[in-house]
Amino acid sequence: MDFVFLGTGAGVPAKSRNVSSIAFQLLEERGAVWLFDCGEATQHQILKTPVKPRRIEKIFITHLHGDHIFGLPGLLGSRSFQGGTEELTVYGPKGIKEFITVSLQISGTHLMYPLNIIEIEGGVVFNDGQFTVTALPLEHGMSCFGYRIVEADRPGSLMVVKLKKEGIPPGPLYRRLKNGETVKLEDGRIINGRDYIEEPQKGRIITILGDTRKCENAVKLGQDADYLIHEATLAMDEEEMAHSHYHSTTAQAADIAVKAKAKHLILTHISSRYLGDETARLQAEAAAIFPKSVVAEDLMRIKIPLYSEK
Amino acid sequence: MDFVFLGTGAGVPAKSRNVSSIAFQLLEERGAVWLFDCGEATQHQILKTPVKPRRIEKIFITHLHGDHIFGLPGLLGSRSFQGGTEELTVYGPKGIKEFITVSLQISGTHLMYPLNIIEIEGGVVFNDGQFTVTALPLEHGMSCFGYRIVEADRPGSLMVVKLKKEGIPPGPLYRRLKNGETVKLEDGRIINGRDYIEEPQKGRIITILGDTRKCENAVKLGQDADYLIHEATLAMDEEEMAHSHYHSTTAQAADIAVKAKAKHLILTHISSRYLGDETARLQAEAAAIFPKSVVAEDLMRIKIPLYSEK
Ligand SMILES: [Zn+2]
Ligand SMILES: [Zn+2]
Numbered sequence: 001m002d003f004v005f006l007g008t009g010a011g012v013p014a015k016s017r018n019v020s021s022i023a024f025q026l027l028e029e030r031g032a033v034w035l036f037d038c039g040e041a042t043q044h045q046i047l048k049t050p051v052k053p054r055r056i057e058k059i060f061i062t063h064l065h066g067d068h069i070f071g072l073p074g075l076l077g078s079r080s081f082q083g084g085t086e087e088l089t090v091y092g093p094k095g096i097k098e099f100i101t102v103s104l105q106i107s108g109t110h111l112m113y114p115l116n117i118i119e120i121e122g123g124v125v126f127n128d129g130q131f132t133v134t135a136l137p138l139e140h141g142m143s144c145f146g147y148r149i150v151e152a153d154r155p156g157s158l159m160v161v162k163l164k165k166e167g168i169p170p171g172p173l174y175r176r177l178k179n180g181e182t183v184k185l186e187d188g189r190i191i192n193g194r195d196y197i198e199e200p201q202k203g204r205i206i207t208i209l210g211d212t213r214k215c216e217n218a219v220k221l222g223q224d225a226d227y228l229i230h231e232a233t234l235a236m237d238e239e240e241m242a243h244s245h246y247h248s249t250t251a252q253a254a255d256i257a258v259k260a261k262a263k264h265l266i267l268t269h270i271s272s273r274y275l276g277d278e279t280a281r282l283q284a285e286a287a288a289i290f291p292k293s294v295v296a297e298d299l300m301r302i303k304i305p306l307y308s309e310k
Numbered sequence: 311m312d313f314v315f316l317g318t319g320a321g322v323p324a325k326s327r328n329v330s331s332i333a334f335q336l337l338e339e340r341g342a343v344w345l346f347d348c349g350e351a352t353q354h355q356i357l358k359t360p361v362k363p364r365r366i367e368k369i370f371i372t373h374l375h376g377d378h379i380f381g382l383p384g385l386l387g388s389r390s391f392q393g394g395t396e397e398l399t400v401y402g403p404k405g406i407k408e409f410i411t412v413s414l415q416i417s418g419t420h421l422m423y424p425l426n427i428i429e430i431e432g433g434v435v436f437n438d439g440q441f442t443v444t445a446l447p448l449e450h451g452m453s454c455f456g457y458r459i460v461e462a463d464r465p466g467s468l469m470v471v472k473l474k475k476e477g478i479p480p481g482p483l484y485r486r487l488k489n490g491e492t493v494k495l496e497d498g499r500i501i502n503g504r505d506y507i508e509e510p511q512k513g514r515i516i517t518i519l520g521d522t523r524k525c526e527n528a529v530k531l532g533q534d535a536d537y538l539i540h541e542a543t544l545a546m547d548e549e550e551m552a553h554s555h556y557h558s559t560t561a562q563a564a565d566i567a568v569k570a571k572a573k574h575l576i577l578t579h580i581s582s583r584y585l586g587d588e589t590a591r592l593q594a595e596a597a598a599i600f601p602k603s604v605v606a607e608d609l610m611r612i613k614i615p616l617y618s619e620k
Binding site (some may be wrong): 044047096 | 323324328329350353354358374375376380381383384388392409412413416417
């Protein structure tokens, strides 16, 4: 499980930061990539990374501003052109369906894979037992969502080495032990499966928010998150401007991370007014409030380890 | 007058060639830039050039395939965000208006300049006395146009140095001489204005075609052109594939240049199957038929001199 930041800038593309997109890679977990937002030239950024367009299984759109969606028609078309055949689902606010449908139809783009477009209204938008994705509205002057992704806990694995050491041979018995049953062996021993199962592997929580003012739903979505990705368009001295443009400052994002008891905070959607060294200043502003803060950079990759790997 | 090639690839973006766009700069002539096609990330390519988005006065779209239009909504929005206030006109086939309107409306993009969108059907699409732009349909399996831009001849300038040398002082008289009138001086001399006017400056002819099979209208549009820009998606040994995909080969483009008696041929829309050295092979194929052939590269700039500068 890892993030690849494809675009970490705000509003318009700049040389150093493209407009918004994050690839959330679930390669070990499900052989898939989920994209969050798809600003113009997201497919161009992907060319510079190991991300495979045909692996993209889901695209979650936070809101319909151009810097978050204008890369969609091209990415969808190229994924087909490059041989992608597996179904793809796009989730986003009302309007995303018309944008995609009109763009593909007018350009004569025929996809060679099934495309689902789901216009969401908040709540649980996806749940397959392995992952649950919940969306809640944020405050951005237009319909805008944040997404909370909760991985299910994985049952502990059977302690095969220990079982063999104690002379319990592999066989159908192992399945019953793994289910936690108590079993009587041929030699008369009585064995409780629960004594031979590792601790369950706790699922991870990832929160990816769209553009927003500081708001209560950001705290709800980010509660106990292993990684909270929050926009920080502006530095902490620009609180007024942030408010009037429906954006957040570094300090406001860090406040949200504290309130949510998140474990890590990643700041993105950085205004192009902050160049080079100023990124360090933005990070310091957040870290003064929430120490585990990082300002994202284009093409940055962040691995999210299993609890057992930490 | 010059071209800046912003994207010279076909279909999908590649690392070395972006999808289609050409900036035709008329800075000395009218302080303006005309864009031909606007594939995704055209605005990103512009960031690497001296081209100024607010100078873009007109955008001519050849056809509605995604690799020729998906950069439009972002470019139009960024031009506004970056302070462009002057009117901009987009010309293109039927459908271009719906694509732009829906994209801007759904994304909540409010332009701070007047935007005209003109759906063309061929013939003269623009004429202001200085430039005439004519469009004719090509053969591409969907409505697709080529554009011929004809610059008006400029009247010769008055030979001011010669007049002064002959003791004819500047004044209202000069305007009458410039109009070619015959004038009687105070000292009795009779002067014919036509003897004091330079040769007229012949206007240039530029032809920029969209994707097409080899076709008759390409010859018409390219007749006597100083520069003919023709697609060459494929090498000369792929004539069958070119035909079935409604594209041209290097040799076919060169044939058109010969038939049209063009002065220079620039090949673009090069398939990503041709990498590095193979570009030289493509150029050689065309040059064997039409010597003044060049394969365009991304960010290549070609100056088009006045006749008097040649
Ligand atoms: Zn936004
Ligand atoms: Zn085409």
